[in-house]
Amino acid sequence: MAARNPTDKTLGESLRERGVSRRGFLKFCAATASMMALPPSMAPAIAAALEQAKRPSVIWLSFQECTGCTESLTRSHAPTLEDLILDVISLDYHHTLQAAAGDAAEHAREQAMAANPGEYLVIVDGSIPGPDSNPGYSTVAGHSNYAMLMETVENAAAVIAVGTCATFGGLPGANPNPTGAMSVMDLVKDKPVINVSGCPPIPMVITGVIAHYLTFGRLPELDAYNRPMAFFGQSIHDRCYRRPFYDKGLFAKTFDDEGARLGWCLYELGCKGPTTYNACATMRWNDGTSWPVEAGHPCLGCSEPRFWDAGGFYNTVSVPTSASGVNVLAAGAAGAIVGGAVAALAKKQTKTAVAHRQPVTVEELEAKL
Numbered sequence: 001m002a003a004r005n006p007t008d009k010t011l012g013e014s015l016r017e018r019g020v021s022r023r024g025f026l027k028f029c030a031a032t033a034s035m036m037a038l039p040p041s042m043a044p045a046i047a048a049a050l051e052q053a054k055r056p057s058v059i060w061l062s063f064q065e066c067t068g069c070t071e072s073l074t075r076s077h078a079p080t081l082e083d084l085i086l087d088v089i090s091l092d093y094h095h096t097l098q099a100a101a102g103d104a105a106e107h108a109r110e111q112a113m114a115a116n117p118g119e120y121l122v123i124v125d126g127s128i129p130g131p132d133s134n135p136g137y138s139t140v141a142g143h144s145n146y147a148m149l150m151e152t153v154e155n156a157a158a159v160i161a162v163g164t165c166a167t168f169g170g171l172p173g174a175n176p177n178p179t180g181a182m183s184v185m186d187l188v189k190d191k192p193v194i195n196v197s198g199c200p201p202i203p204m205v206i207t208g209v210i211a212h213y214l215t216f217g218r219l220p221e222l223d224a225y226n227r228p229m230a231f232f233g234q235s236i237h238d239r240c241y242r243r244p245f246y247d248k249g250l251f252a253k254t255f256d257d258e259g260a261r262l263g264w265c266l267y268e269l270g271c272k273g274p275t276t277y278n279a280c281a282t283m284r285w286n287d288g289t290s291w292p293v294e295a296g297h298p299c300l301g302c303s304e305p306r307f308w309d310a311g312g313f314y315n316t317v318s319v320p321t322s323a324s325g326v327n328v329l330a331a332g333a334a335g336a337i338v339g340g341a342v343a344a345l346a347k348k349q350t351k352t353a354v355a356h357r358q359p360v361t362v363e364e365l366e367a368k369l
């Protein structure tokens with residue numbers, strides 16, 4: 001009997017073949033629902049949909065980048081990279097991870113495109129020298145990045161741009177942009193493009209977007225920059241645990257002063273949290289261990305357009321105002337009474353925001369299925 005194409009199998013079948021327990025699967029569904037900020041009542045629907053979902057063919061293209069996005073993905077922990085590749089998607093081509101080389105590698109890409117017209121996903125990391133640039137600036141297998149991108153997306157279902165190079169041009173696109181680097185959404189106009197920005201992007205956000213696509217058959221709700229609202233809907237500042245100090249006007253002045261030791265706000269050390277939208281404060285990095293601001297370093301604003309050119313990393317962003325229109329630095333100087341009132345307001349807002357991300361336990365899920 002002829003072997004079945006891996007993409008013909010449902011995710012449930014693949015999971016069972018690989019010995020993944022039902023409990024492990026439900027745990028993943030519960031985490032995915034919480035991660036996507038869906039109500040717990042959606043978790044059973046996610047489990048049912050993923051059980052029956054076909055593994056989509058994925059072609060991963062790497063252009064002008066540092067491989068940090070793939071490095072980030074390989075440190076994914078929920079699900080692990082192994083889960084992602086073997087159980088959730090059929091990763092048919094990946095410049096960095098594939099074992100095949102030369103003609104065999106290119107053949108894998110062409111075969112995936114021919115076998116799944118209109119159904120495969122294209123993931124891109126890295127920016128692309130535009131059509132008016134010298135095509136020799138960046139090539140793979142003799143093809144310019146631009147030619148390979150346009151050929152590969154032609155019959156794709158959707159394109160997921162991962163990392164700030166693919167989403168906004170990133171470092172290659174920083175002034176003076178010698179290669180004429182452009183983002184995926186600058187070039188691809190006739191396909192859905194979803195942006196998972198970040199330098200690097202959070203791996204669970206990449207897998208969350210794929211899980212959403214498999215569950216609902218469409219891409220999630222996006223913000224003005226095509227980023228999924230579930231992960232980019234609130235700023236770093238909205239969710240920062242140092243926020244009460246900001247609201248009281250308590251700022252570290254150097255990296256080793258008393259304020260820094262007491263965990264005060266890093267705003268005056270250049271933190272771009274107030275103008276940066278990403279999920280670092282809630283998802284955290286390295287298996288949920290910590291995140292940059294918790295480690296004592298200001299947010300660089302890596303998930304925003306042109307962050308390399310947006311002033312120095314350690315320059316303070318322009319002074320914002322509080323929800324009541326009061327300059328917060330002035331509020332801090334005016335004393336703890338005003339600061340305390342703003343802190344209470346921020347606490348209430350944070351509580352409301354956190355309420356959007358409701359966890360569901362495996363026990364609850366098992367009881368429903």
Ligand code: SF4
Pocket residue numbers: 236237238240241242243244246264265266267271272273274293299
């Ligand atoms: S400015 Fe930065 S450190 Fe301060 S509260 Fe906002 S995100 Fe946190």
Ligand code: SF4
Pocket residue numbers: 198199200236276277278280291292293298299300301302303
């Ligand atoms: S804290 Fe800021 S600079 Fe650091 S990874 Fe998150 S968004 Fe990027």
